[in-house]
Amino acid sequence: MDRQRQSESRRNLSEVNVVVVADSTASNGRLLHLHALSTDSSSLPNANEQMSRWSTLVLAYKTLGVVFGGLVTSPLYVYPSMPLKSPTKEDYLGIYSIMFWTLTLIGVVKYASIAIKADDHGEGGTFALYSLLCRHVNIGILSSKRVSSNSSLSHSVHEGTGKISRLGIFFESSIVARRVLLFVAILGTCMLIGDGILTPAISVLSAMDGLRAQFHSVSKSLVEALSAVVLVVLFLLQKFGTSKVSFLFSPIMAAWTLSTPLVGIYSIIHHYPSIFKAISPHYIFHFFWRNGKEGWLLLGGTVLCITGSEAMFADLGHFNQRSIQTAYLIKNPNDHDDGFYKFIPTAVYWPIFIIATSAAVVASQSLISATFSVIKQSVVLDYFPRVKVVHTSNSKEGEVYSPEVNYILMILCVAVILIFGDGKDIGNAFGVVVSLVMLITTILLTLVMIIIWKTPPVLVALYFSMFFVMEGVYVSAVCTKIYEGGWIPFAISFILAVIMFGWFYGRQRKLEYTLTHKITLERLIGLLSYPGVQRVPGLCLFYTNIQDGFSPILGHYIKTMKSLHKVTIFTTLRYLLVSKVAPHERIIIKKLGLKGVYGCVIQYGYADSLNLEGDDFVSQVTNSLHMHLQGCLDGLTYDPVEIQEEISDLEQAKQAGVVHVIGKTRFHVGKSCRWFDRIMLAFYEVMHNNCRSALPALGVPLQQRIEVGMLYEA
Helix, strand or coil: HHHHHHHHHHHHHHHHEEEEEEECCCCCCCCCEEEECCCCCCCCCCHHHHHHCCCHHHHHHHHHHCCHHHHHCCCHCCHHHCCCCCCCHHHHHHHHHHHHCCCCCCCCHHHHHHHCCCCCCCECCCCHHHHHHHHHHHCCCCCCHHHHHHHCCCCCCCCCCCCCHHHHHHHHHHHHHHHHHHHHHHHHHHHHHHHHHHHHHHHHHHHHHHHHHCCCCCCCCHHHHHHHHHHHHHHHHHHHCCHHHHHHHHHHHEEEEHHHHHHHHHHHHHHCCCCHHHHHHHHHHHHHHHHHHHHHHHHHHHHHHCHHHHCCCCCCCCHHHHHHHHHHHHHHCCCHHHHHHCCCCHHHHHHHHHHHHHHHHHHHHHHHHHHHHHHHHHHHHHCCCCCCCCCCCCCCCEECCCCHHHHHHHHHHHHHHHHHHHHHHHHHHHHHHHHHHHHHHHHHHHHHHHHHCCHHHHHHHHHHHHHHHHHHHHHHHHHHHHHHHHHHHHHHHHEEEEEEEEHHHHHHHHHHHHHHCCCHHHHHHHHHHCCCCCCEEEEEEEEECCCCCEEEHHHHHHHCCCEEEEEEEEEEEEEEEECCCHHHHHHHEECCCCCCCCEEEEECCCCCCCCCCCHHHHHHHHHHHHHHHHHHHHHHCCCCCHHHHHHHHHHHHHHEEEEEEEEHHHHHHCCCHHHHHHHHHHHHHHHHHHHCCCCCCCCCCCCHEEEEEEEEEE
């Protein structure tokens, strides 16, 4: 009987799902609160398992339209992006061998087998890796002493991670190392956003260029204009959500992946049946031995074969499409500029052209979706100005859409096509983005293996040496294309990095000031004892972003208004990485040690609607407070008479009227400030004045809202 109970307890323990809560006050992304939600899987009917399998199949089908697209459409622009000069059969065999092993090692081994396991609550990418590291070691820019000020609602970030590695201790103790790591993460994020601009441009432009292969009278300008129209339509479809768009696009990718092998079988048999011998690595050595520096420079175009690997999806079918193209080029070596369309038989040219153009649009969708996800991660962790983020699915947290980001991407994509219409220039820029993102992912993933996974040193050394050397060679090759279009992603990344760092720097300085000058309970009692300060009738919801202490705005408010409402609830909104928060966990109330003063944390998920308009929200808060006070009345800790008075005061305050107090702070940059602070804080203020409110979708009636302005000394 005891063994049965122990078995049940172990099973129940294993069925506890931990939901991690990110505190918005911690700008370095540390997670400060944990909630355990238990589920009993034995109570779920078999029908749920069948539904889960069906959902998985549907999701796999949808990935054809989003994830798979970036990989299988690269034949459209790989060879046209290479500066080939009188290539020979041996050159093409060497190039194909390079692409085969690049896809095998980076696509299959690195991304599909290793990187896919290093997700942060289902989110991928360089910033997700940085966030994952922040959750396990204290590597944020703010010192641990300042950030831990919210200790009343926090747990140790090292909980459940065991002993910290020497590398983790080094990063915790070195502010320089932490800043370098943050810079690397921001650079990777900016490069990925740049990828979201270049992928649609080069994919659609390369596909539409097929018109010129059949109609020589079609001008380059017309192709660019048609490509711009196609992209505008694609971006206008984003508001319907990734699921709907990908479901629409998946049949296109299915047609693409079925049609190209059929055409390819014909081409391989007709042109070069022995193409697959190039899988042998010795062709790579012969290629570099013959071509030397020119062969190294060609890697700037070869790297485009791995585009889309950031989506962590790889399949051997990709290799076949490159072998198809190479087989034709071996017999027609001078057709590399538009080799993809040249090998297609005339009888099926137009169907393949339509499918190829549609597939290029699908490939664009994969990076657009990734850009939305990266922006959302950055906004949640307070590394990017607040933009509107719409969750287009009630079941998947990562499926998001941002109207502002969408239209900015659309404008930039169209601008890249119209200004840099040459596919080779865009290809050079694309190669810089792809290679740098891969290299940064390798560096961050190595840190995850050492600090979090505790991978044996031999395996870490093998992984790092293999991929760092391979990707480092690619980076060195694409950097020679800086003056031939490669500067585009650097310009985009520089602008984005300045925005992200400026926002982060301003938020960090503001948080430091808030924590340094926070009002303690003793200080609040002292302020209320000043002559002329009164407790006025009414209920006040005072919004703040810290829980351990009170915002400095409170002191400014009391000194200016000479009053504080009899019932004041200091309210903090907290975003949880779950779909919806259960009603009994949505509002957390606690007494703060002073009569009529309470703390309230409102927790909401990405699918919860947060609209405070009307009396419903206030009723929820006051009902929760009433239940909390009733619980105190039933206990032995508090004086029953005092608690009964507080319950009565609460009812009277609600009837007297409700007011919402929201702080609005700005920096006062004095003459004593350094020039760096003057520039960065002024830039932050410009962004802060033009971004969305920190309190999402409040909808508080104007007649109930008070905004309290305060200057923070820089």
